[in-house]
Amino acid sequence: MAKVGNNIVTTGLSGKLGNLIVFRNVNGKTIVAAAPRERTVEPSEAQLNNQNHFQEAVIYGKSATKDETMKAAYEAAAKEGQSAYNVAVADFMKAPQINEVDLSNYTGQPDSYILVRATDDFNVAEVTVTIQNADGTEVESGTAQLEPGTIWWRYTATATNESLDGDKIMIRATDVPGNLTEEEKSL
Numbered sequence: 001m002a003k004v005g006n007n008i009v010t011t012g013l014s015g016k017l018g019n020l021i022v023f024r025n026v027n028g029k030t031i032v033a034a035a036p037r038e039r040t041v042e043p044s045e046a047q048l049n050n051q052n053h054f055q056e057a058v059i060y061g062k063s064a065t066k067d068e069t070m071k072a073a074y075e076a077a078a079k080e081g082q083s084a085y086n087v088a089v090a091d092f093m094k095a096p097q098i099n100e101v102d103l104s105n106y107t108g109q110p111d112s113y114i115l116v117r118a119t120d121d122f123n124v125a126e127v128t129v130t131i132q133n134a135d136g137t138e139v140e141s142g143t144a145q146l147e148p149g150t151i152w153w154r155y156t157a158t159a160t161n162e163s164l165d166g167d168k169i170m171i172r173a174t175d176v177p178g179n180l181t182e183e184e185k186s187l
Contacts, residue, residue: 057093060089064088065085072084087122092179094120094121094179096118097173103169106157110158114129115153116173124146124151124175127144128142132169132170134165134166140158166186170183
């Protein structure tokens with residue numbers, strides 16, 4: 001792929017030249033690339049799923065950039081050559097990650113806490129924690145709070161949990177488009 005700057009012959013040129021090359025104008029720069037070839041085989045189920053996911057991302061990107069607040073947030077995160085739309089589509093395509101769960105400060109008593117390190121390519125919107133006894137009954141559930149200036153989320157216990165043996169901690173992280181990542185830990 002070649003990039004052409006201020007050239008009198010190609011400035012503003014866009015389209016296809018035969019079946020050899022295509023010209024695109026992106027942010028005032030003309031980009032020249034090999035023309036895409038037509039598919040000769042049917043896409044696999046995984047490819048179709050990816051195409052559908054991308055189509056949903058495009059719809060989300062268009063919708064997000066119509067909302068002035070969302071558009072401003074995505075514009076602020078855009079790098080050179082990216083638009084708010086590009087950042088929104090990329091955000092939809094990638095779910096948040098739960099990188100680490102620290103259970104060392106959870107004792108089963110109120111005010112003990114669980115720390116979750118969650119990241120996203122744009123922004124983690126919410127982290128929730130559910131604590132269940134070994135028999136599956138829920139002890140408590142709620143939203144963790146982002147620790148100021150960090151990527152750590154703190155869930156502070158409110159209920160007394162008499163026995164921690166075999167308890168399960170379910171962590172859910174969501175991003176702005178609503179992608180969900182779940183992780184389960186055992187005590």
